[in-house]
Amino acid sequence: MNVRVTVNGEAHERDVEPRRLLVDFLRHDLGLHGTHVGCEQGVCGMCTVLFDGEALKSCLMLAPQADGHEITTVESLAPGDDLHPLQEAFRQEHGLQCGYCTPAFLLAALAIERRRQRLEGEELRAELAGTLCRCTGYQHVVAAVERYFRERAEAAVP
Amino acid sequence: MSRTLEAPESVATGWIGASAPRLEDERLLRGLGRFVDDVELPGMLHMAVGRCPYPHARIAEVDVREAQEIPGVEAILLGDEVMRRTEPITVLRPLPDVPTVPFHAMAKDRALFEGQPVVSVVATDRYVAEDALGAIAVDYDPLPHVVDVESALQPDAPVLHPELGTNLLVANPRGKGDVDAAFARAEVVVGDRFTIGRVTGLPMEGRAVVARYTPGVRALDVWSSTQLPHLVRMQLAHSLRMPETTIRIMAYDVGGGFGLKLGLYPEEILACLHSMDLGRPVKWIEDRGEHFRSTTHGRQAVHRIELAADRDGRILGMRNTYLVDAGAYNSPFGPPMLSSLMFTGPYRVPDGSVERRVVLTNKTPVGAYRGYGQPESNLVREVLVDRVAREVGLDPVEIRRRNLLHPNDLPWKSVGGATYDSGDYPAALELALARIGYDEFRATQPSSKDDGRHVGIGVACFVEMTGYPGSAFLGKHRARYGAFESVTIRLNRAGGADLYTGVSPFGQGTETSFAQIAAHAIGIDPADVVVHAGDTVGTPYNTGSFASRTTIAGAGAIAAAAREIRGKAIRIAAHLLGVEPSRLEIADGVVRATGDPMVRLSLGEVATEAFFGHRLPEGEDPGIEATAYFDPPANTFGYGTAAAIVEVDPRTGEFRVERFVMAHDCGTRVNPKLVDGQLHGGLAQGFGAGFFEELVYDPDTGQLLNGTMVDYLMPTAADLPEFELEHLEVPSAVTAFGVRGVGEAGTIPPAAAVINAICDALWPLPVRISRLPVTAEAVWRAIEGAGGEAHAS
Numbered sequence: 001m002n003v004r005v006t007v008n009g010e011a012h013e014r015d016v017e018p019r020r021l022l023v024d025f026l027r028h029d030l031g032l033h034g035t036h037v038g039c040e041q042g043v044c045g046m047c048t049v050l051f052d053g054e055a056l057k058s059c060l061m062l063a064p065q066a067d068g069h070e071i072t073t074v075e076s077l078a079p080g081d082d083l084h085p086l087q088e089a090f091r092q093e094h095g096l097q098c099g100y101c102t103p104a105f106l107l108a109a110l111a112i113e114r115r116r117q118r119l120e121g122e123e124l125r126a127e128l129a130g131t132l133c134r135c136t137g138y139q140h141v142v143a144a145v146e147r148y149f150r151e152r153a154e155a156a157v158p
Numbered sequence: 159m160s161r162t163l164e165a166p167e168s169v170a171t172g173w174i175g176a177s178a179p180r181l182e183d184e185r186l187l188r189g190l191g192r193f194v195d196d197v198e199l200p201g202m203l204h205m206a207v208g209r210c211p212y213p214h215a216r217i218a219e220v221d222v223r224e225a226q227e228i229p230g231v232e233a234i235l236l237g238d239e240v241m242r243r244t245e246p247i248t249v250l251r252p253l254p255d256v257p258t259v260p261f262h263a264m265a266k267d268r269a270l271f272e273g274q275p276v277v278s279v280v281a282t283d284r285y286v287a288e289d290a291l292g293a294i295a296v297d298y299d300p301l302p303h304v305v306d307v308e309s310a311l312q313p314d315a316p317v318l319h320p321e322l323g324t325n326l327l328v329a330n331p332r333g334k335g336d337v338d339a340a341f342a343r344a345e346v347v348v349g350d351r352f353t354i355g356r357v358t359g360l361p362m363e364g365r366a367v368v369a370r371y372t373p374g375v376r377a378l379d380v381w382s383s384t385q386l387p388h389l390v391r392m393q394l395a396h397s398l399r400m401p402e403t404t405i406r407i408m409a410y411d412v413g414g415g416f417g418l419k420l421g422l423y424p425e426e427i428l429a430c431l432h433s434m435d436l437g438r439p440v441k442w443i444e445d446r447g448e449h450f451r452s453t454t455h456g457r458q459a460v461h462r463i464e465l466a467a468d469r470d471g472r473i474l475g476m477r478n479t480y481l482v483d484a485g486a487y488n489s490p491f492g493p494p495m496l497s498s499l500m501f502t503g504p505y506r507v508p509d510g511s512v513e514r515r516v517v518l519t520n521k522t523p524v525g526a527y528r529g530y531g532q533p534e535s536n537l538v539r540e541v542l543v544d545r546v547a548r549e550v551g552l553d554p555v556e557i558r559r560r561n562l563l564h565p566n567d568l569p570w571k572s573v574g575g576a577t578y579d580s581g582d583y584p585a586a587l588e589l590a591l592a593r594i595g596y597d598e599f600r601a602t603q604p605s606s607k608d609d610g611r612h613v614g615i616g617v618a619c620f621v622e623m624t625g626y627p628g629s630a631f632l633g634k635h636r637a638r639y640g641a642f643e644s645v646t647i648r649l650n651r652a653g654g655a656d657l658y659t660g661v662s663p664f665g666q667g668t669e670t671s672f673a674q675i676a677a678h679a680i681g682i683d684p685a686d687v688v689v690h691a692g693d694t695v696g697t698p699y700n701t702g703s704f705a706s707r708t709t710i711a712g713a714g715a716i717a718a719a720a721r722e723i724r725g726k727a728i729r730i731a732a733h734l735l736g737v738e739p740s741r742l743e744i745a746d747g748v749v750r751a752t753g754d755p756m757v758r759l760s761l762g763e764v765a766t767e768a769f770f771g772h773r774l775p776e777g778e779d780p781g782i783e784a785t786a787y788f789d790p791p792a793n794t795f796g797y798g799t800a801a802a803i804v805e806v807d808p809r810t811g812e813f814r815v816e817r818f819v820m821a822h823d824c825g826t827r828v829n830p831k832l833v834d835g836q837l838h839g840g841l842a843q844g845f846g847a848g849f850f851e852e853l854v855y856d857p858d859t860g861q862l863l864n865g866t867m868v869d870y871l872m873p874t875a876a877d878l879p880e881f882e883l884e885h886l887e888v889p890s891a892v893t894a895f896g897v898r899g900v901g902e903a904g905t906i907p908p909a910a911a912v913i914n915a916i917c918d919a920l921w922p923l924p925v926r927i928s929r930l931p932v933t934a935e936a937v938w939r940a941i942e943g944a945g946g947e948a949h950a951s
Contacts, residue, residue: 017285019285020285027195028198031198032189033189033190033191033193033195033196034188034189034190034191035189036193036195036362036363036413037195037443038362038363038364038446038867039446039866039867040445040446041446041866041867041868043866043867043868044362044446044867046362073189074188074189075188075189077188078187078188083184083187083188087187087188090183090187091179091180091183091184091187092179094177094179094180094831094832094834094835096183096186096187097414097665097666097667097835097839098186098361098362098363098411098412098413098414098415098663098664098665099182099183099185099186099187099191099411099413099665100191100193100361100362100363100413100414101362102186102187103189106187122876124875125874125875125876125878126875126876128874128875128876129874129875129876129877130874131875132362132867132872132874133362133875134359134360134361134362134414134416134839134842134843134872135362135414135665135835135839136835136838136839136842137838137839137840137841137842137878137881137904138838138842138874138875138878139834139838139878139880139881140834140835140838141875142875
């Protein structure tokens with residue numbers, strides 16, 4: 001089947017098997033390896049991308065279903081030498097260990113921000129519960145996202 | 159910030175102790191990690207593995223004719239051929255006094271656990287390879303099975319390996335003193351049977367391999383998601399009957415390990431065989447269903463433990479006989495022994511005996527999951543210590559104060575055979591109590607809240623064995639690895655250093671900690687250290703990252719290499735500057751004369767001179783490079799205390815951890831932020847195994863009932879409390895820079911602290927919780943067993 005998608009602002013057109021998972025399409029057809037695979041059942045969240053701005057588990061969608069839509073992956077966050085402020089917050093707070101879940105948490109946090117929510121504490125933990133991490137115990141992940149939201153809010157105040 | 163040291167071994171200053179951001183993060187944050195599934199090679203094929211769906215079955219026939227006809231299917235391998243062409247997987251840590259049970263990459267006539275490989279298919283695409291698996295008809299003849307350790311020892315149990323004649327693989331008794339006399343003179347004896355559930359470490363990245371054999375050149379390049387590149391190379395060479403020189407192992411980024419990725423697995427062998435047959439690269443990526451059934455599990459045990467004490471709460475003796483469930487085969491590390499070594503914990507217990515009984519069952523083999531026996535024996539002891547306290551009318555904290563080893567008792571040889579090096583165990587207890595506000599809590603603790611809930615406080619102390627007491631010790635125990643670590647460090651023309659290590663990065667942060675130690679010891683900035691890790695090409699032989707030992711052994715190797723680098727850089731600089739070497743020091747990347755900062759050369763200039771070799775002192779070789787090995791003379795012990803405040807609803811058994819504190823000592827903290835991360839992660843896994851996770855097998859069908867992430871509940875961000883940490887830093891005398899290990903500490907004490915808090919909340923109802931995981935149902939049942947909720951108010 002023919003699929004046309006916009007990924008990180010760039011238009012792509014490919015012929016794929018109807019059964020091809022969106023995450024396999026992103027990883028192996030487009031070569032965007034920053035989106036990972038953890039369970040292929042929509043539980044672990046490793047494959048989280050932004051789909052028309054909303055966080056979505058790309059193992060639960062077939063590539064043809066993405067036809068005509070816009071997808072954002074982690075590769076778009078820092079195109080140059082400087083990290084995105086959210087990435088920098090993760091670095092400062094030691095919000096990652098093995099790094100396998102990190103792209104998913106970054107996109108999950110950006111999805112929260114796009115909804116104009118600035119969560120913290122238990123509310124933020126509940127919102128991040130769709131992505132699993134086995135290394136960090138989440139504490140530094142939560143601290144990193146809180147730091148980012150705080151810095152954005154401070155930057156918005158003149 | 160950087161400072162010059164008199165000697166690299168001196169106490170932490172400079173970069174050691176700095177919470178520097180990690181060097182690994184830059185690539186991982188951008189999605190540029192180099193995980194195995196990111197390897198894409200021209201002409202690459204994809205492997206899928208068919209597995210036995212039964213816990214025990216005879217493989218009557220495998221019909222592959224239909225599968226062979228599917229377009230894109232390139233090759234199929236079956237058990238008889240695999241067995242003919244390969245050797246069993248090397249056991250790295252054999253059990254004492256027993257022959258190893260051979261574990262081949264594929265079952266031939268009989269499969270012994272659900273998930274054991276039976277057939278492998280290679281095709282142009284993973285989807286096609288899985289189609290082909292679906293088209294392969296395997297005729298299984300199910301055989302009687304046993305999945306419960308106690309049932310496996312019954313006379314009528316099916317015997318997994320008939321040549322052994324029993325499922326009791328081995329019994330290992332240990333002990334010291336006269337334990338019977340201790341129990342005879344005891345005024346109080348408390349005992350119980352504890353069952354500890356089987357869990358899995360569940361790294362977010364499963365196992366993965368890409369094998370590329372180049373015919374003619376006879377080079378076998380293997381990308382593997384492993385914690386042990388050099389040891390996997392040794393094991394693979396053995397299993398494939400190939401010279402090790404042919405094989406290169408690469409593990410550039412590993413998506414979590416936790417002990418599950420310790421050593422060779424069948425799929426690496428199978429992918430290599432296929433690649434050698436076809437002359438094309440072959441990729442295999444484990445899916446989560448396979449992971450639950452074929453990657454090693456951990457923890458499962460049944461403990462029978464007894465404590466003997468006098469009326470004052472002084473522990474006189476301890477006995478523990480426990481069954482560990484090994485699964486169907488001995489994995490490379492196999493079932494844990496640390497439950498025995500550490501079973502008396504941080505207490506002054508003069509007499510004790512412990513016996514490990516290793517039992518085979520028709521389940522996935524057990525391996526070295528983070529903590530490796532320590533969480534289990536710590537749990538059963540700490541819960542019983544509280545019961546002894548209740549029995550003799552002491553506060554649970556007071557009984558610990560009376561029994562903890564004091565600094566002047568150390569070094570202490572425990573009855574299990576461990577020698578605790580040094581530390582201040584009572585100080586860790588007091589630190590935890592102060593942080594959680596123990597006395598204040600006790601002073602105001604209500605018998606129950608207005609809404610019927612109860613709230614309690616609990617503590618648990620622990621000692622963590624970190625590292626090994628030397629390679630010779632491991633040799634005596636027939637291990638197929640050493641206790642050392644190694645590095646090569648090269649000073650480069652930019653004035654920085656390239657550091658080569660066989661330790662693969664799987665989240666533990668060794669790139670950063672090694673760079674900090676090297677920078678500290680040489681006198682440069684860690685940002686100028688480039689760590690090349692996880693590739694058997696270019697790195698000296700090493701052991702790998704596990705047993706909370708990487709920094710212990712690695713720091714020693716880095717210190718030794720750095721000493722050589724500094725010495726040579728100073729000699730060359732002295733020659734070029736025309737001064738005595740003793741007048742020179744290195745700091746901030748510069749060699750300079752003490753007290754005369756104008757007399758100086760940058761390390762880049764010195765390295766450039768060494769690179770050209772044009773103007774070196776008489777007899778000095780070009781280059782500034784050193785390879786060093788460090789074999790720790792002893793193991794060193796971390797220790798600490800966890801404390802929890804927990805609210806319990808006696809009507810439902812539901813409980814909520816309101817506060818959780820852990821005070822611990824891992825000696826000198828190379829990077830405090832990373833230490834916190836290690837503790838948080840370990841605690842999260844301790845909470846997981848404590849309150850959420852259990853691999854449940856149906857005793858009738860022998861089937862794993864919850865082998866998906868939907869059904870197996872590991873904690874999410876919403877399930878865990880904020881962890882409050884306190885640190886002591888008593889430097890270890892037996893390691894470079896005084897470091898102690900920290901990787902596993904968090905897994906050890908949390909379950910006992912929370913159980914003790916639950917029981918405290920419900921006291922005076924004598925609730926006994928004797929199992930893991932502790933769920934609301936388990937608490938509710940324990941309340942019922944103690945007389946019911948009505949009595950809990």
